[in-house]
Amino acid sequence: MNTILSKPLVQDLKKITADAVARLADRHLAVHMAVIQVGGNPDSLRYIGYKAKAAKETGIIFSEYLMEDNVTKARVEETIRFLNDDPEVQGIFIQLPLPDGFSSADERELLASIDPYKDADGLTEKWKSLSYTDIRMTSLLAPRPYALPPMVLAVASLLDYYQLDVKDKKVVIVGDGRLTGAPLYDFFAKLKVDVELVTEETENALKKTQRADILVTDIGQKDMITYQWVKEGVVVIDCAEDVHTDSVSQVASALAPSKGGVGPLTVQWLLYNVVQSTLNMEGGV
Numbered sequence: 001m002n003t004i005l006s007k008p009l010v011q012d013l014k015k016i017t018a019d020a021v022a023r024l025a026d027r028h029l030a031v032h033m034a035v036i037q038v039g040g041n042p043d044s045l046r047y048i049g050y051k052a053k054a055a056k057e058t059g060i061i062f063s064e065y066l067m068e069d070n071v072t073k074a075r076v077e078e079t080i081r082f083l084n085d086d087p088e089v090q091g092i093f094i095q096l097p098l099p100d101g102f103s104s105a106d107e108r109e110l111l112a113s114i115d116p117y118k119d120a121d122g123l124t125e126k127w128k129s130l131s132y133t134d135i136r137m138t139s140l141l142a143p144r145p146y147a148l149p150p151m152v153l154a155v156a157s158l159l160d161y162y163q164l165d166v167k168d169k170k171v172v173i174v175g176d177g178r179l180t181g182a183p184l185y186d187f188f189a190k191l192k193v194d195v196e197l198v199t200e201e202t203e204n205a206l207k208k209t210q211r212a213d214i215l216v217t218d219i220g221q222k223d224m225i226t227y228q229w230v231k232e233g234v235v236v237i238d239c240a241e242d243v244h245t246d247s248v249s250q251v252a253s254a255l256a257p258s259k260g261g262v263g264p265l266t267v268q269w270l271l272y273n274v275v276q277s278t279l280n281m282e283g284g285v
Contacts, residue, residue, distance in 0.1 A: 004256035033091035091274030122149035175218030
C-alpha cells in the first residue's frame with residue numbers, strides 16, 4: 001500500500017503563498033486574516049495555534065478575537081460586522097465548533113454573515129455559485145471571486161498531485177460535516193463525478209462504501225473504518241482519524257492519513273485563500 005503524504009505539496013503551496021505575500025509587501029500591502037474563537041475548546045485553540053504559526057511563516061498577519069463561552073450571538077455578529085468593514089482585513093473565519101449554547105441555526109447565520117469576499121473557510125457557500133470552469137481540479141490555484149473550503153482544496157489537490165483521477169471512478173464520502181463531507185460532496189457533484197454521501201442515517205452503508213474506488217472519511221470516530229468497509233485496491237483519504245490504518249492497509253492501494261495527509265495541507269489552503277482574497281481586492285500582483 002502506498003501512503004499519500006502532503007509534505008511536498010504543502011512545501012510547494014507554502015512557497016507560492018509566501019512569494020505572493022512578499023510581492024504584495026513590495027507594494028506596501030499587507031495580508032491580514034482574523035479568527036473568531038468562541039469559548040476555550042482545547043482542540044480549537046490548538047488548531048488556531050497551528051494556523052497562527054503557519055501564517056507567521058508565510059508573512060501573514062494573524063489576529064485572534066477570543067470570546068467567552070457565554071458570549072451572545074449579537075456580540076459575535078458585531079465582531080463579524082467590524083471585521084467585514086475593516087479594509088485592512090482580507091480573510092475571516094470562525095473556528096468551529098461553537099459552544100453548546102449556539103444552535104445549528106445560529107452557526108449557519110453567523111457563517112452566512114461573513115463577507116463572502118473575505119470568507120477564508122468558504123462556509124458562506126457562495127462558492128457553490130461558481131461555474132464548472134471556476135472550480136475544475138486542473139485550476140485549483142486559479143483566482144476565483146469566492147474561496148473554496150480548504151478541506152475541499154486539500155482533498156482535490158492531493159488527488160491531483162498523486163495523479164489519482166476521479167474520472168470514471170466511484171467516490172464515496174462518509175460523513176456530512178459542514179467543514180468536510182458536505183462541501184466535498186457538493187464539489188464533486190458540481191464536477192459531475194459519480195459521488196455518493198453516506199451518513200449515519202444511510203441504510204446498507206457498508207454496501208455503498210464497498211463500491212468506492214475512492215473513499216473519503218469525515219465521521220470523527222477513531223479507527224472506525226476497517227477493511228470490512230472497503231474493497232480491494234481502494235484509495236482512502238482519512239480526514240478525521242477515522243481509519244484503522246493496520247486493517248485498511250491490508251486491502252487499500254493507497255491511504256492518505258489525517259496526520260501528514262490532508263491536515264497540514266488544509267491549513268496551507270486556508271492561508272492561500274486569504275492571499276487570493278487580498279489579490280482580488282487589490283487587482284492582482
